[in-house]
Amino acid sequence: MSETDNTAHSANNPSHRYTSALAQTIELRWQQKWASDGTFNAPNPAGPLADPAAIAERGDKLFVLDMFPYPSGVGLHVGHPLGFIGTDVYARFQRMAGRNVIYTMGFDAFGLPAEQYAVQTGTHPAVTTNANIENMRRQLRRLGLSHDMRRSVSTTDPEYYRWTQWIFSQVFNAWYDEDAERARPIDELVAEFEAGDRVALDERSWSELSLAERNEVIDDHRLAYVSEAPVNWCPGLGTVVANEEVTADGRSDRGNFPVFKRNMRQWMMRITAYADRLIDDLELLDWTEAIKAMQRNWIGRSHGAKVDFESSAGTITVFTTRPDTLFGTSFMVLSPEHPYVDELAGLDKADEIAAYRKQAAAKKDFERQDDTREKTGVFTGAYATNPVNGEQIPVWIADYVLMGYGTGAIMAVPCGDSRDFEFARKFDLAIPAIQTPPPAWFEERSLDVTLDTRQWPEAFVGDAPYVNSSNGELSLDGLVNKAEGIAVMNAWLERTNAGEATINYKLRDWLFSRQRYWGEPFPIVYDADGNPHTLPDSMLPVELPETESFSPRTFDDDDEFSSPESPLDRLQDWVNVELDLGDGVQIYRRDTNVMPQWAGSCWYEMRYLDPTNTETFCDPAVEEYWMGPQTHIRPDHPGGVDLYVGGVEHAVLHLLYARFWHKVLFDLGHVSSKEPYARLFNQGYIMAAAFKDEREIYVEATEVEGSEDAGFTHDGQPVAREWGKMGKSLKNAVSPDEMYEEYGADTLRLYEMAMGPLDASRPWETRDVVGMYRFLQRLWRNMVDEETGACTVVDTAPDDATDKLLHRTIDVVRTEMDALRFNTAIAKLIELNNAVTKLDATPRAVAEAMIRMLAPLVPHITEELWRKLGHDDTVAYIEFPTADPALLVDDTIEVPVQVNGKVRGRITISADADRATTEAAALADEKVIAALAGNAPKKVIVVPGRMVNIVV
């Protein structure tokens, strides 16, 4: 206890003051009671948690969901629960507004930290994970979150990952039907091949293909498949990682190790098949534009054309978004990794090219992407034919063309593309003009209008009349916009078989396997011929085998040519297994990869709905009740969670993967919702001051002394302040335990909700917390005698002014709570309480309404007050107050009168005064007359009930 302690331990406080000690007593008692009563259990329409009577009693369903946390060992700081408190307030409010609310919390518990800890300590990750989960549950319970604890799950529970494996099998045994634009079971594909409705490979019929050929065709269609492809190999982690997990500078987002592109055999998920739907269905979602933009950007759909250029090495296909500029193509550029490079390389150029390729390969991706770099490249010595005019154009290689995008080859149009322009200038290549830029373009560059591109300082990009763009069959000359030019060119390309309109995506298939221990094993075994088989449902879950050595073999960070070795590979007793998969008992080899961290979070919200179901991952009737489309909101409502709250950092990882899996499950008929999360809300972060000493090392923020004006010091040494996300790494975390100790959970909740809008990041200021504490103390004092603990609420009716204020407050608070604007709701409630403080005694009607309005925000103190007022039921399901419309309007109102837009007087008039009456009253006001100074009004604007503006 410090000397500045403000708790009940100070001897002079009245014994029934709302102090932190009393708050803690109240909070722990109610948390215990809610748990033992199952207060927040939500009824299901069917299955083990079914309670049809309760369903009938409650109103419409509401699914409120938090992004579930990773159960870290270090515990929570006050920045973590911001979103959780927000969802809890909302869930509690909606329960009181009559909704049947489902709200719980699970744990996303597979992943690297637990595994790394296990490697260090030798403790099995399941042990530490479960301990961390228990600790986190305790911390969340201390906040008073109204979770239905029966529904809490962990992704690491075998009964949970059994269904993660089952869903994987569903994905594996499905293919994407491009015509139907949806996934279908793989059996239906086989049936179509067998019936001859679909051509598998070549002119041979299905029955003529060998078994191996058939398997290959089928595997080529699966939504989960093994492929030998360039992947991100991270020697420092000993595993491959997904594109989404590689940072812009070519390192792993976990651990920050270098990542190398390598060809390896790995599991992939065909998320690219869903690229269009993942973009298009964003329209149906109530998400912020920022997140939608990030997803669109990540998927990177661009419309364009593929164009074929003939060369000595064969046809070089390029992707371009500007086929209309084909007449301006004066050279081609291939990525150094392009497969045709060797063939194209002239004998005299071979050494030069080999040297350039080697140099390019030595560079990391991120180095090649530094666009401030000067262009480099090498001429191959070969030429290709421009299909529109038969011109022979030189073929170069350069590292500004990336093998990973489009076809790895481009047609260079230097007059219309800044990169090609730069390249052409550097290597003195032709820059034919094909558009006449508008005069303004030349003016801005202090040039006369000219088509002599030697005078142009840069490429022209945009709409402008085409010139020099015709051949015998085709002319763009005279057209003025590119949409038209593209349409004409695409038609010609298709007519002459020189190319076709196409759509290109940045999105790549999802690399789904990891060579680690602490993840879901694949439900896959391989037969003697190496063909993969999914295990039947009866053999799930495939449990992680016990072992002492959890670590994958890791390598030197820069050991690019090392190879992954999964920990499961070492467990040969587990790997080799005798099974009867229908063809008699045979020996199979298990897959030794595990799934990535993101697998378990792709569907967890559905397990909350039906957590104990052993027959299926979620009963369809239960899924439809909680997640089915809400067509009363919008006719094309996609279904899904009604409110999903979490940080913006999952914009392209979890949120993209989860949408993809959900759509597969939708296509296969397992769920009624097209999308998992109908409404997404991104909470802000709590920031805190962090301090660095002169060595640029962070020092413990709590030990820093001084002020902004006087300067900050740590141990007498000057330190510099900066702002950052609260956390361990910046040494600026504030523990919730300190807040409970000093104020209690209700004050902490209220402070976090009051400090700003839920979606805004804001700095934590411990010294500000006391404001909310004082508010709760006043609230308590308005209803409880601090000396005796007796209830002081009186049964007399409130006076008119108080009654009106009460109902106006109710009106605003209801609206604000519903819109997640808790900060403004709190301000109104403080205002009301301040008014009540001035009364001689608090009328019961006011007290009870205040308790009900505050119950979602500060559930413990309100339960206690509700009881003191003589009720013996929980306030959690008491109806939220509704304003009496009659009390929202005043008989008379004060209206400002402006003269030329400046307020010069105020008039008090009847609230329903019409225009003429208002105007007359305004013109009669003394101050207004004075302000007019005898000038006759030119115009009088009256907004009835609002204001008057007189223009002179």
Place this chain on the structure above:
RNA sequence: GCCGACGUAGCCCAAUUGGCAGAGGCACAGGCUUUAGGUGCCUGUCAGUGCGGGUUCGAGUCCCGCCGUCGGCACCA
């Protein structure tokens, strides 16, 4: 460079979506309570819509152009 969000008082933030710039909290000053510090209570002060233009009777709000902050993407053809 492109995309997105945001700039209101010493600080965190409101402003019925075009209508009186200030609701709430912190800080600050004075007073009461207290042996004192702290707690608690009462009263009070000051000052501001990033900059420049436009639309309007009226702009924090809408439009145009800058400046700044944060986030995402980036040699994506």
